[in-house]
Amino acid sequence: MWSFVSSTIAIWSILLITNLSGHSLLIGSFGATAVLLFAVPDAPLSQPRNLIGGHLLSATIAVILVQTIGTNFFTLGLSVGLSIFVMYLTHTLHPPGGATALIGVIGGVGVEFIFFPVMVGVILLLLNALVVNNLVHHRKYPVAWF
Numbered sequence: 001m002w003s004f005v006s007s008t009i010a011i012w013s014i015l016l017i018t019n020l021s022g023h024s025l026l027i028g029s030f031g032a033t034a035v036l037l038f039a040v041p042d043a044p045l046s047q048p049r050n051l052i053g054g055h056l057l058s059a060t061i062a063v064i065l066v067q068t069i070g071t072n073f074f075t076l077g078l079s080v081g082l083s084i085f086v087m088y089l090t091h092t093l094h095p096p097g098g099a100t101a102l103i104g105v106i107g108g109v110g111v112e113f114i115f116f117p118v119m120v121g122v123i124l125l126l127l128n129a130l131v132v133n134n135l136v137h138h139r140k141y142p143v144a145w146f
Contacts, residue, residue: 002136007034010128014121025117029055029099030125036096037129041141045094046129048142050087052122054094058083059118062104063111071108079105 011026011034018025033055036046044050061083065075079101087093104113133141 002132002139003039006128006132007038009132010034010038010125013128014124017120017124023116023120025121025124027100027103027117027121029096029103030121032096032099033094033122033125036094037125037141038132041129041133041139042143044143046141047144048126049144049146050092050094051126051129053090053092054083054087054097055100055118055122056114057086057090057092058097058101059104059109059114061086062101063109063113065105066108067110071105075105076102 011030014026014030033051036043037051040046058079062079065079065082069075080098083098083101084093087097100118107113129141133139
């Protein structure tokens, strides 16, 4: 029940900031991130290093691919594979990061994608996870920052 409530509130908070700021901050991969943060907050892939690093590295990869090669058959597949490879090397593996990269390439994004929606959305999700996962006695988040 707590996962249901907390994930719903987290997505609503992103929508609220979207409405207040005028910047679209919600991308599909944040739904998968909510599953990790609010259903399995103690999992290694749910920790802040993975959350932040996974999304930001993947968004950066998407921007680099779009700006250098464009959106095509090659870059669509490469965005996911390269994101996994870089997340693995940097110990920031976060499965929704692969979706972030793919979303970015499909959308033909520019450098602003790294900041809006990715960085701001990830920070909102992290803040929600820090609050709601520590409100109940049976959860503690994060297990480790780094």
